Amino acid sequence: MFAEVIVDVAAYPIDRPFDYAVPEKFQTIIESGSRVKVPFGNRQVLGFVTAIKSETDVPVEKQKPVGELLDIEPVLTQEMLEMTKWLRRHTLCYEIDALQVMLPSALRAKYEKILEIVDHNFELPQSIQAMFQQKDRVELKVDESKELLTTIKKLIKENILALETVVKQKTAVKKVRMILIESDVKKLQEIHLNISNQAKKQKDVVKWMMNYAGTRIVSTDLLKRLNTSNAVLQAVMEKGAATLELEEVYRDPYADRTINVSAKHSLTNEQHLALSEIIFSYDKHEAKTFLLHGITGSGKTEVYLQAIERALHDQKEAIVLVPEISLTPQMTNRFKERFGSLVAVLHSGLSTGEKYDEWRKIKRGEVKVVVGARSAVFAPFQNIGLIILDEEHEGTYKQDDSPRYHARDVAIWRSEYHHCPVILGSATPSLESYARAKKGNYSLLTLTKRPRDQALPEVSVIDMREQLKNGNRSMFSLELAESIRRRLDKQEQMVLFLNRRGHSSFVLCRDCGTVVECPNCDISMTYHRHQERIKCHYCGEESQVPNICPECKSDHIRFFGTGTQKVEEEIARLFPTARVLRMDVDTTRKKGSHEHILKLFGDGKADILLGTQMIAKGLDFPNITLVGVLSADTTLHLADFRAAEKTFQLLTQVSGRAGRHDKEGQVIVQTYTPEHYAIQFAKHHDFVPFYNQEMVNRKQFAYPPYTFVAFIQITHEDVLMTAEYAHKTANWLRENLSNSTEIIGPTASSISRVQNRYRYQCLIKYKKEPTLPEVLQQLTRIYRTDWMKKGILMSIDLNPSSIM
DNA sequence: CTTCGCAAGCCA
DNA sequence: GGCTTGCGAAGA
Numbered sequence: 001m002f003a004e005v006i007v008d009v010a011a012y013p014i015d016r017p018f019d020y021a022v023p024e025k026f027q028t029i030i031e032s033g034s035r036v037k038v039p040f041g042n043r044q045v046l047g048f049v050t051a052i053k054s055e056t057d058v059p060v061e062k063q064k065p066v067g068e069l070l071d072i073e074p075v076l077t078q079e080m081l082e083m084t085k086w087l088r089r090h091t092l093c094y095e096i097d098a099l100q101v102m103l104p105s106a107l108r109a110k111y112e113k114i115l116e117i118v119d120h121n122f123e124l125p126q127s128i129q130a131m132f133q134q135k136d137r138v139e140l141k142v143d144e145s146k147e148l149l150t151t152i153k154k155l156i157k158e159n160i161l162a163l164e165t166v167v168k169q170k171t172a173v174k175k176v177r178m179i180l181i182e183s184d185v186k187k188l189q190e191i192h193l194n195i196s197n198q199a200k201k202q203k204d205v206v207k208w209m210m211n212y213a214g215t216r217i218v219s220t221d222l223l224k225r226l227n228t229s230n231a232v233l234q235a236v237m238e239k240g241a242a243t244l245e246l247e248e249v250y251r252d253p254y255a256d257r258t259i260n261v262s263a264k265h266s267l268t269n270e271q272h273l274a275l276s277e278i279i280f281s282y283d284k285h286e287a288k289t290f291l292l293h294g295i296t297g298s299g300k301t302e303v304y305l306q307a308i309e310r311a312l313h314d315q316k317e318a319i320v321l322v323p324e325i326s327l328t329p330q331m332t333n334r335f336k337e338r339f340g341s342l343v344a345v346l347h348s349g350l351s352t353g354e355k356y357d358e359w360r361k362i363k364r365g366e367v368k369v370v371v372g373a374r375s376a377v378f379a380p381f382q383n384i385g386l387i388i389l390d391e392e393h394e395g396t397y398k399q400d401d402s403p404r405y406h407a408r409d410v411a412i413w414r415s416e417y418h419h420c421p422v423i424l425g426s427a428t429p430s431l432e433s434y435a436r437a438k439k440g441n442y443s444l445l446t447l448t449k450r451p452r453d454q455a456l457p458e459v460s461v462i463d464m465r466e467q468l469k470n471g472n473r474s475m476f477s478l479e480l481a482e483s484i485r486r487r488l489d490k491q492e493q494m495v496l497f498l499n500r501r502g503h504s505s506f507v508l509c510r511d512c513g514t515v516v517e518c519p520n521c522d523i524s525m526t527y528h529r530h531q532e533r534i535k536c537h538y539c540g541e542e543s544q545v546p547n548i549c550p551e552c553k554s555d556h557i558r559f560f561g562t563g564t565q566k567v568e569e570e571i572a573r574l575f576p577t578a579r580v581l582r583m584d585v586d587t588t589r590k591k592g593s594h595e596h597i598l599k600l601f602g603d604g605k606a607d608i609l610l611g612t613q614m615i616a617k618g619l620d621f622p623n624i625t626l627v628g629v630l631s632a633d634t635t636l637h638l639a640d641f642r643a644a645e646k647t648f649q650l651l652t653q654v655s656g657r658a659g660r661h662d663k664e665g666q667v668i669v670q671t672y673t674p675e676h677y678a679i680q681f682a683k684h685h686d687f688v689p690f691y692n693q694e695m696v697n698r699k700q701f702a703y704p705p706y707t708f709v710a711f712i713q714i715t716h717e718d719v720l721m722t723a724e725y726a727h728k729t730a731n732w733l734r735e736n737l738s739n740s741t742e743i744i745g746p747t748a749s750s751i752s753r754v755q756n757r758y759r760y761q762c763l764i765k766y767k768k769e770p771t772l773p774e775v776l777q778q779l780t781r782i783y784r785t786d787w788m789k790k791g792i793l794m795s796i797d798l799n800p801s802s803i804m
Numbered sequence: 805c806t807t808c809g810c811a812a813g814c815c816a
Numbered sequence: 817g818g819c820t821t822g823c824g825a826a827g828a
Contacts, residue, residue, distance in 0.1 A: 005816085008817095009815085009817050010817065011818090013814080018816040021816090038816085039815095040815055040816080041814070041817095041818070041820085042815085043819075045818095056816080059816095062816050063816060165818095806826105806827085807827080808824105808825085809825090810822105810824095810825105811821105812820100812823100813819105813820090813821080813822100814818105814819090814821100
């Protein structure tokens, strides 16, 4: 018996199954989908069994046995193994990457290097002895000094020390110590009698136990209750009054939260219609994709909830994907409220162990609904009735490193496997999805009204050029400043949005015009006033703020451009009474800080929530009556064909934060290009006309949805090398792809250097290219066998979410 | 002739 | 990807 194993080594020649002999003892339990430890080369690695077979072509002398079977129950289902193959072809990743992405990180291997003393007679050098500290085996850390490593190497050669790689699981199943009290009271009485009167505490414990004969109690609880020590308990147990048992438990991330159960809301006609279409297709076991296009606040969530209720009723499971779970606590809570303990929330704030526990609950079918970000699409359910992607247009559904999958594609693949519907929900669908819906590939459902018929907020677009002409050089237009003042007077809340963090976007010398740039990247450094430092937002480089110009030594250093920090200061100056909460990458670095800030704001502890795009999603507070967009232009002029689409989506989403409840909302958008169609259509909340206009542009320039796009980026430390291989790539593509396919480039990327690597890119635009995965696979092969050695890095992104 | 450093080759 | 091996260069 042999097992085909994909080993945990991401390298080109290893990206295929290796056959291992299955030892007798594992033959009845090993299955495809199990994890194994196998010898590979001269070390131990983790691997996944992908098939079991009785014969192999591998010559006997090369055959090696499976070292250890890590799972009695396979961790990967048959579905996941099939999905792996598809994922690999469509994202051009290593098979091992595709396998690992489906599992919680706790199930990935942790490799430890253990150094062992073999020859105890040898007098070890002082430095080595210090490392061992009387022990025989110690973990060898990677960051040991060079000299130490060379001595260790020598000693290994002389067989005095031995090095061994050990495969460990990252997180173990959490176990709790349970005390099993003896059930025979007579026996307890006997033990009680035999304890000497000196051991008073032991006597007390056993006396107490007589009242609880045969019961189980958590060890720590018992100790606390009897106010006694572990030593006493141990002594009592040795005398036979109780036994110890380890019980598996789940870490409960929501232990200290109370949840109020909510009833279902009644539906509007539109909601009802949408729901019944979904249910109709669900009943027929159709793998149909619905695009639920509903304006902000139109009650998409309620449709999801009731559709899920239906699936649960049939003992089926549901997956709900949200763009960024820590930003949508309100949405998550609604699921918790409706389905209680049947919901598992896969939260980025959970520890590895907590995530693993939630995963096991899903696998064992102890929960039926999963709410989570992108990776939750791989939830190990076996009987899925419904998959939902909320805010389907969001870029976070696309993973930006290998495997570069889009959660929407995985969701649709799984829906075909499980014969169940998928709902893509959004107020501002992506052009691709809307086009597919219009073509009939997806089925379009529309919600045009808010449940209690609240009006959409009034959006005013302020031309900042006019403000400048009239002598207002502030970042707040007169209208916005006036509106903020009014809200402060009325004690209503507002949200201010600016898509740039930090204080000033660049540091400029007024004498020679030098802009301080990052030494590693081709981008200007951003000034952060709180730490009085300048930072690169691409590589994280930080340094002191220069007092004099690095070029001309002038001291006329000035800060230009506006970031959230500067806005915060400006608010403090103009509205000294306003209480401001700032929410951006800098204030939310710690776990749980998103929730904390949102909670403070929800509790009315601040008047103004100021933030970057992370506040655009999901906020739903009744008291918000003003939304201000300080500069709508930042996303509009990006070198990306989706710039207009992203601007429109952002403005619409942000506007949707105002006036969701009884109070009327107002939105003020400041811009230097008020005439731009993305801004004009967003002003009128007009998705369809925007779509039509944008489609005209996409057609003219042959961009998606009219074509498909693949994006290839080449980087190297040397500009010439980068350019050379980018040209090689483009030429190779031109030779191997059909004439109707357009290859743009190579061109230098818009940020031409990041972390000291120059960047060039090629864009492939195609309508029909059935062999593209294979052609790109071949290109990857050339790259991995040849170019990689020269220090070239190439990445291929099929259907990229951004081309920058 | 030994030792060091690095590129090449292999892994069942 | 990580480990061994084999080769050439540097040093005694």
